Amino acid sequence: MSLMQVLMDRNVLSTEQCATLETHVEATIINGADATESGESSARETAPSDTIFETVLTDYQKSMGQGSRVLKRAEQDAPVLREQITLKGLYSTGGMGQVWIAYDEILQREIALKELKSSMSDSTRNRERFFREAQLTGELDHPGVVPVYQYSADEESGQFYYTMRFIKGRTFTQHIHEYHSQRDASHQMGVTADLIRLLSKFVSLCQTIAYAHSRQIIHRDLKGDNVILGDFGEVIVLDWGLAKKLGDPLFDADRDTVIGSAEEDAEESLSETMQGEKLGTPAYMAPEQATGKIDQIDYRTDVYCLAAILYEILTGQPPFSGRSIVEVLDLVIHSTPKPPGKRVPGIPTELEQICLKGLSKNRDQRQQSARELADHVQTWISERAERKRTEEERERFFSLSLDLLAILDARGNLSQTNPAWETILGWSNSDLKTMTVRDILFQEDHQRLTDDLDQILAGESITAVEYRCLCRDGTYRWILWNASLISGESSIYLVGRDITERKQTEQTFHELLESAPDGMVVVNSTGQIVLVNTQLERLFGFQREELLGRSIDVLVPEQFRSGHSNHVARFFKSPDFRPMGSGINLKGQRKSGEIFPVEISLSPVRTEQGMLVSAAVRDLSHRNQEFRPS
Known part of the structure; x- marks a missing residue:
C-alpha cells in the first residue's frame, strides 16, 4: 500500500488533495530529469514553493488543558499535507520547558512533546538554548539517550517544541526511595539483590554519560530525577537542557544567561534545577558549579554528580542537605560528606571508598572519567558475584x-x-x-x-x-x-x-595449683606464663595480671636472663620430670629487685594446645638462715 493511500484512508488528505500532490511530484521528477540532461535546474521553476510546506502550530481544547495540535500548510488554497499531534496530558514541567504525553496520529504511537514555556520564549538566548538542547539530545545516538523525532519552531506565534520517544517507567530517585523504604521496613542490612540491581543500573547510567563525553558533551545537571528506569530495563538520561558541548561558543557565555536564579530565601526544592550563574541542582552540584567557576566545569563535574547519585543509592539521600539552598551550597563547597556507612550500617567499605573518591572537592582526586567510575563499580559487582559463588561453597561447608x-x-x-x-x-x-x-x-x-x-x-x-x-x-x-x-x-x-571440657580441665588444674603449698607457675613452649597460683604471687610480690602473658624471665635475676631462654628451649626439646632437691643452685628475683635462693621442680604437661611445663618454686631463704654458722 502506498503512503498516499494510507494518508487518504486515515482522512489526512482528500482525493482531490492527493491528485494535486501527485501532479507536483510528477512535475518535480520530470523537471529533475530534464535538468540532469541539460545541466539546468528547471525543476525549481515548476516545483512547489517552499512556503507550501511552511507550518504553523494550532492549539485546540486549551480550556481543558489538552488538545490537538495540527501542523498544516500556511496557504489555504494549496493541498493540505498535515501532521497531527494530540496532547493527552501534562507529564512534567521544569525551569524552561514542559513535557506533554502526546499521540502521533500519523504513525499512531505515543510520544513525548517538550515545548518551551511561553514565558521563556521571548528571549532569543532561551530559544537558542532550547534548540541546542534538542540538537544535542538528537546528536547523542545511544540507547541511554531518548531519540528525538522532530523539532518545530514558529517565531511568529512563539511556539517551539520537539518530539521524542516516550519512555514508560519511573525515575531513578523513585526506585532508590522505594528500595530504602523496603530496607527500613524489613530491617535489612548489607548487600541485597535489590542494591545490586540499582548498582547495575548506575553502571549503565555512567556508560551513557561516558558516551556523551566522547562526543565532547557534558550534562551538568545529573540527578536521579533526570534518569528514567524503563519498564523493560531501559536506563535513559533525560533533560539535556544545561548540557554543554566543550568548545562550542554558544556556551562560553553561560554567565550571561540568567534564566531565573534562586534567591537566598527561596523555598525552592533542593532537588530542583537552578539556572543562571550556578547551573545545576544544589543537592547534586559539584563544588566548581556551586562556586560559579564555569571555566572549571568539565567531564569530572559530571563524575561528581554521578558519585552523588551513587551516594543516594547507598544511603537514600544526597550527600548534603539543609534548610535552604544557600546552606546546601555552603556545605557542597566547604564540608566533607558523611561516609555512607555512618548513615546506613553494612555499606561495603570498597563501595564507600569509590563513592567518596568521586565526591572529592579536588577534581584531580576524583575518578577522571565516567567510564572509570563505571569500571570501579562494575568490578565490585563482578567480585561480589564471585564472592557469592564462594558463599554457596561456604554454605555446603557450613552443613558439614x-x-x-x-x-x-x-x-x-x-x-x-x-x-x-x-x-x-x-x-x-x-x-x-x-x-x-x-x-x-x-x-x-x-x-x-x-x-x-x-x-x-x-x-x-x-x-x-x-x-x-x-x-x-x-x-x-x-x-x-x-x-x-x-x-x-x-x-x-x-x-x-x-572448649568446655578443656576449660573444665583447666579449672581442675587451677584448683590443684591453688592447693599446692609451693608457688606454682605454668609456661608454654615460648616461655610465656599462662598460669600462676596465689602462693607464687605472694612469693615474688607480683599481681597475677602482671605475670600472665609475660616471659618467665621476669622471675629470673637480671644477670642470668640473657641465657635463660636457651635453657627453656632445651628443656622443651627434651622434657623430663625434675624433682625438688636436684642440687642445682638457683635464684629468683622479686618485683622489688630482691634476689633470693629457690628450689624448683619441673613437670611436663601435654595438652591440646601443646606442651606446657609446670614449675613448683620453693623459697630457701629461711633454710639457708637455719644452716648459717653462728
Whole structure:
C-alpha cells in the first residue's frame, strides 16, 4: 500500500488533495530529469514553493488543558499535507520547558512533546538554548539517550517544541526511595539483590554519560530525577537542557544567561534545577558549579554528580542537605560528606571508598572519567558475584562442619548459622533468626564483644577469643572464637569451637595449683606464663595480671636472663620430670629487685594446645638462715 493511500484512508488528505500532490511530484521528477540532461535546474521553476510546506502550530481544547495540535500548510488554497499531534496530558514541567504525553496520529504511537514555556520564549538566548538542547539530545545516538523525532519552531506565534520517544517507567530517585523504604521496613542490612540491581543500573547510567563525553558533551545537571528506569530495563538520561558541548561558543557565555536564579530565601526544592550563574541542582552540584567557576566545569563535574547519585543509592539521600539552598551550597563547597556507612550500617567499605573518591572537592582526586567510575563499580559487582559463588561453597561447608559457623552483620545479627549451633548449644535455626550474638553471651561480656566487633570491622581479625555462651536449656558452654571481616563486605565470618571440657580441665588444674603449698607457675613452649597460683604471687610480690602473658624471665635475676631462654628451649626439646632437691643452685628475683635462693621442680604437661611445663618454686631463704654458722 502506498503512503498516499494510507494518508487518504486515515482522512489526512482528500482525493482531490492527493491528485494535486501527485501532479507536483510528477512535475518535480520530470523537471529533475530534464535538468540532469541539460545541466539546468528547471525543476525549481515548476516545483512547489517552499512556503507550501511552511507550518504553523494550532492549539485546540486549551480550556481543558489538552488538545490537538495540527501542523498544516500556511496557504489555504494549496493541498493540505498535515501532521497531527494530540496532547493527552501534562507529564512534567521544569525551569524552561514542559513535557506533554502526546499521540502521533500519523504513525499512531505515543510520544513525548517538550515545548518551551511561553514565558521563556521571548528571549532569543532561551530559544537558542532550547534548540541546542534538542540538537544535542538528537546528536547523542545511544540507547541511554531518548531519540528525538522532530523539532518545530514558529517565531511568529512563539511556539517551539520537539518530539521524542516516550519512555514508560519511573525515575531513578523513585526506585532508590522505594528500595530504602523496603530496607527500613524489613530491617535489612548489607548487600541485597535489590542494591545490586540499582548498582547495575548506575553502571549503565555512567556508560551513557561516558558516551556523551566522547562526543565532547557534558550534562551538568545529573540527578536521579533526570534518569528514567524503563519498564523493560531501559536506563535513559533525560533533560539535556544545561548540557554543554566543550568548545562550542554558544556556551562560553553561560554567565550571561540568567534564566531565573534562586534567591537566598527561596523555598525552592533542593532537588530542583537552578539556572543562571550556578547551573545545576544544589543537592547534586559539584563544588566548581556551586562556586560559579564555569571555566572549571568539565567531564569530572559530571563524575561528581554521578558519585552523588551513587551516594543516594547507598544511603537514600544526597550527600548534603539543609534548610535552604544557600546552606546546601555552603556545605557542597566547604564540608566533607558523611561516609555512607555512618548513615546506613553494612555499606561495603570498597563501595564507600569509590563513592567518596568521586565526591572529592579536588577534581584531580576524583575518578577522571565516567567510564572509570563505571569500571570501579562494575568490578565490585563482578567480585561480589564471585564472592557469592564462594558463599554457596561456604554454605555446603557450613552443613558439614562440626564447629559453630556463622555470618554476622555490622550490628551483630546472626544472618547465617550452621546445624552445629543446635547440636552444641541447642539453638535451632529458627531461634537464631530472631537473635543477635549478644543474646547468647553473658551481660558482663557485652562491652568486650562491642570492642571486638569494632576491631574486626576495622579490618583486623581476632583469634582464640574465649566467651561463655548460653545454651537453650539455661546452662552455658565455653566457645573459642576466631573471626575476620569478609572481603568486600561489612559482614563477619565467625568460627567457634567448643572448649568446655578443656576449660573444665583447666579449672581442675587451677584448683590443684591453688592447693599446692609451693608457688606454682605454668609456661608454654615460648616461655610465656599462662598460669600462676596465689602462693607464687605472694612469693615474688607480683599481681597475677602482671605475670600472665609475660616471659618467665621476669622471675629470673637480671644477670642470668640473657641465657635463660636457651635453657627453656632445651628443656622443651627434651622434657623430663625434675624433682625438688636436684642440687642445682638457683635464684629468683622479686618485683622489688630482691634476689633470693629457690628450689624448683619441673613437670611436663601435654595438652591440646601443646606442651606446657609446670614449675613448683620453693623459697630457701629461711633454710639457708637455719644452716648459717653462728
